[in-house]
Amino acid sequence: MQVTDPRERTDDLYVGESRATVPPEDFEEVADSEAVTAGWVVTAFTFDDRGRVLLIEQPWADGWICPGGALKPGESLADGATRELREETGVDIDPIAPRGVDEFAFVNEETDETAGWTLVVFEAVAESAELEADLGLDGEEITDARWFDGLPDDVYNPDLFEPVYERCEHSG
Template sequence: MQVTDPRERSGDLYVSESSAPLPPDDFAEAAESEAVTAGWVVTAFAFDDDGRVLLIEQPWADGWICPGGALKPDESLAEGATRELREETGVNIDPIAPRGVDEFSFVNEETGETIGWTLVVFEAVAESAELGDDLGLDGEEITDARWFDGLPDDVYNPDLFEPVYERCENSR
């Protein structure tokens, strides 16, 4: 996979590192996940013509989150963000630019070993505000998708997504 790290091109990115401890059995399961295997995950704040932002709700997330997922082989970051938003919400987007990067890792509670991925958050413009009939692909549990006038109070991982959202807002 040939990915151009946005940190090499843009000086206006919010850059962070985050981690989560896992017990050994959960760590072994996470090591085989699509995100860890790919090494790159993309999401996007998609804005409609009215300036609203599209977010989804998933049972594992503690709050609303940007649609996104693991990069496929031979996909650029922008292509991955476009595909993921279309798969999860039915909305086609035009990615504008990366606005945030997070180095995420799981830490094995027993051994200290780490695994993870690089998360890239894009700013994007939605071609239409119409949501698709089916949220996500088979096996993905997306319980809701909505357009918001701003970030809701219960946004997932606010330490990352609030400053990245602000960068998107400031660029508009």
């Protein structure tokens, strides 16, 4: 299945561009990552029947973040978001629609070479609010998962995730 870029069919998305400059020794590692190889990363603001949003905590992120990850070959964006939420939290979701797209690139600080992916952020509804005791797959380091009444102050990458969250809040 070929991925359909949501920007081609939806005109009310938040669209952003994020860059992170890294030293050459780190650039080689990130350029070979699963996300860069896949070219697409999916995540979702998932809401339960009480209107709470599900977020996770990972050591690399400076704050709470939506569960998500790299798209697998042959997956649609919605199927990838559904799989990632299940793998990371045990929560089954119904993806409603994409609400944001971000072109993310790592930049080699010496050569200006770039490597990155397209991130698609969905709004989704949880089938149940029950979280798995064991978070993530083997080798994934997820230290916590919680339901929040609103977006916490220490959300990861607020320049991206705050406006996308607002689109989710105002979509109904």
